[in-house]
Amino acid sequence: MAADSFIHPDLHINSYGHYLRRRFGCRISKVNVDAGFTCPNRDGSKGTGGCIYCNNESFSPRNTVAAIPLEEQMAAGMAYHRRRLGSEKFIVYFQKYTNTYGSVGLLSDLYRRALDHPDVIGISVGTRPDSLTDDTLELLAEIARTKYVCLELGLQSMDDAILLRINRRHTLDDFLDTVNRAADRGFDICAHLIHGFQGEDPEAFLNTACLMARLPINSIKLHQLHAVEGTKLAELYCRGEFVPLAIEAYISTVADFLERLPQHIAIQRLYGSAPLDICVAPRWGLKNNQMWYAIINELIRRGTRQGCLSMAS
Numbered sequence: 001m002a003a004d005s006f007i008h009p010d011l012h013i014n015s016y017g018h019y020l021r022r023r024f025g026c027r028i029s030k031v032n033v034d035a036g037f038t039c040p041n042r043d044g045s046k047g048t049g050g051c052i053y054c055n056n057e058s059f060s061p062r063n064t065v066a067a068i069p070l071e072e073q074m075a076a077g078m079a080y081h082r083r084r085l086g087s088e089k090f091i092v093y094f095q096k097y098t099n100t101y102g103s104v105g106l107l108s109d110l111y112r113r114a115l116d117h118p119d120v121i122g123i124s125v126g127t128r129p130d131s132l133t134d135d136t137l138e139l140l141a142e143i144a145r146t147k148y149v150c151l152e153l154g155l156q157s158m159d160d161a162i163l164l165r166i167n168r169r170h171t172l173d174d175f176l177d178t179v180n181r182a183a184d185r186g187f188d189i190c191a192h193l194i195h196g197f198q199g200e201d202p203e204a205f206l207n208t209a210c211l212m213a214r215l216p217i218n219s220i221k222l223h224q225l226h227a228v229e230g231t232k233l234a235e236l237y238c239r240g241e242f243v244p245l246a247i248e249a250y251i252s253t254v255a256d257f258l259e260r261l262p263q264h265i266a267i268q269r270l271y272g273s274a275p276l277d278i279c280v281a282p283r284w285g286l287k288n289n290q291m292w293y294a295i296i297n298e299l300i301r302r303g304t305r306q307g308c309l310s311m312a313s
Helices: 016-024 070-085 104-115 134-144 160-165 172-182 202-214 232-238 247-260 288-302
Strands: 028-033 089-094 120-127 148-156 188-195 219-224 266-269 279-281
Touching: 016 028, 016 266, 028 070, 070 089, 070 104, 089 104, 104 120, 104 134, 134 148, 134 172, 148 172, 172 188, 188 202, 188 247, 202 247, 219 247, 232 279, 247 288
Parallel strands: 028 089, 089 120, 120 148, 148 188, 188 219, 219 266
Antiparallel strands: none
């Protein structure tokens, strides 16, 4: 496939929605569910407290809670996306915390229950690079023989010093090892990245695009570092120890990042939002689609597009 065939002509990027429509021929939405997992940097096996920015209430729909049966969460999410977007098929997104942090038997039961619905074409599984056994990877590969599977791996930063400061409790090498173990198993791999960490200048963040270009990554999610109530990061902000990025700096650097990212890598997200009642900083006042188009419009203004500076496109 020619490189330019990946790029949406109006968006100047390879959007994930465009990718799914090309692949499946209809409008597909992701439906978030909470399967009741925790994380190894919360339960004491690696650490406690979780990542300093993590409050899952900031990015999860309010009706996705583990106390509600999985099937009911799915039904509510699918009804919402049918009404709002006219979606025809769905990917069930196991989102909150570390969704491979359990026995293979438990994971198999949860994933297959999600896939039992006739309108579900696949699953997306959010996890950490240090929480994937070979047996779990084999389970995902088995499911991927008949259904769509996306493994979403949180890297956040390629700087081990930053990973230590934010209490990730894994390293870049952990991420690279897991990507290599997960590659060529028949499912997609999505990398999660955050821009705006203290001590990370724009050039260091742009180096992450070059790293992504060298890896078997199918898609990425980007968002700005933001502080929400109930997190260590919010405490740091209130003490003046965390200074959020200005919106103009974020838009400019993300556009720079996209220009360096190969065109075959689909873009799932460009911005993270939090409910206003718990958002501490930055309070940019833009909804997801507004921020999305602010970045797209910056590429249009420049006359560039995703991958224009990448040798790997």
